Amino acid sequence: MASLGKLIMVGGGIVFVITGFWGFFLCLAIISKAAGFWGIVAALFLGPVTFAAAPLYAGFAWGDWFPLLLNYGGAITATVLFVIGRAISSDE
Numbered sequence: 001m002a003s004l005g006k007l008i009m010v011g012g013g014i015v016f017v018i019t020g021f022w023g024f025f026l027c028l029a030i031i032s033k034a035a036g037f038w039g040i041v042a043a044l045f046l047g048p049v050t051f052a053a054a055p056l057y058a059g060f061a062w063g064d065w066f067p068l069l070l071n072y073g074g075a076i077t078a079t080v081l082f083v084i085g086r087a088i089s090s091d092e
Contacts, residue, residue, distance in 0.1 A: 004088055005085045009086065010085075012077075012078045013082075015081060018074075019070055019071070023051065024047070024050070026054075027051055027055065027071070028050070030055070030057065030058045031043040031050060031054055055068035055072070056068060
C-alpha cells in the first residue's frame with residue numbers, strides 16, 4: 001500500500017507542476033493584455049502576486065473564470081492528492 005500512496009503523491013506533484021506552469025504563463029498573458037510589456041516585467045518580479053491577482057482580475061473584469069479555476073483548482077487538487085497519498089503511505 002505504501003507504493004500506492006507514493007504513486008498518488010507523485011500524481012499530485014505532476015498536477016501541481018503542470019497547472020502551476022500553465023497558470024503562471026496564463027497569468028502573464030493576462031498581464032500582457034491588460035498592462036503591456038512593462039506589466040510583464042513587473043509581474044515577473046512580483047510572481048506570487050501575479051499568480052494570485054491576475055486570475056481574479058480576469059474573472060471580474062473580463063468574465064473569464066478559467067484562470068482562477070486553473071490556478072486555485074490545480075493547487076487544491078494537488079494538495080488533496082498529497083494528503084491522500086501521505087495518509088495511504090503512513091498506513092503501513
